[in-house]
Amino acid sequence: MEIDDTTAGHLQELRRGTVVLACLLSLRVPDYGYALLERLETLGFATDAGTLYPLLRRLEKQGFLSSSWNTDDARPRKFYQTGAAGLALAQTLLADWSAITESIRTLTSGDES
Numbered sequence: 001m002e003i004d005d006t007t008a009g010h011l012q013e014l015r016r017g018t019v020v021l022a023c024l025l026s027l028r029v030p031d032y033g034y035a036l037l038e039r040l041e042t043l044g045f046a047t048d049a050g051t052l053y054p055l056l057r058r059l060e061k062q063g064f065l066s067s068s069w070n071t072d073d074a075r076p077r078k079f080y081q082t083g084a085a086g087l088a089l090a091q092t093l094l095a096d097w098s099a100i101t102e103s104i105r106t107l108t109s110g111d112e113s
Contacts, residue, residue, distance in 0.1 A: 010061065021097065024082050024090040028067060037099040042068050056080055064089055 003011070022045045026036060037052050059065045064086035070077050081091065 015045070019045055019051070019055065020059070021090060021093045023052075024064065024086050024093070027082040027089070030079045030081040031067075032070070032079050036080070040113065059086065068106050 019040065022040055022043070023036065026039060033036070033041070033053055033056060034055075037047070037049060040047060040052070056065065056067075060067055060080065064083060065080045066083050067078050067080045068081055
């Protein structure tokens with residue numbers, strides 16, 4: 001199916017918020033940015049480094065992620081991990097996601113009564 005620019009824009013908007021939730025859930029196990037980028041892409045959360053790295057910094061600044069540097073390898077890497085506040089946020093987002101999904105199912109089935 002060919003997707004025009006307008007549709008592509010709407011798809012991007014729809015997916016944008018899901019990346020936050022995907023990061024919070026994925027980073028329950030510590031990981032570094034590039035590995036997370038690859039994992040998200042594999043799982044269908046296509047994003048680019050220019051979007052992901054600012055998101056990680058913002059979530060860290062907001063207290064949802066913590067970070068530490070691993071300098072054991074030749075190339076130092078900053079590892080991120082979801083903290084307690086991030087886990088709580090993920091649960092809140094998941095609850096809302098479930099409610100939205102149920103509402104969409106109702107709209108799709110046509111049973112809005």
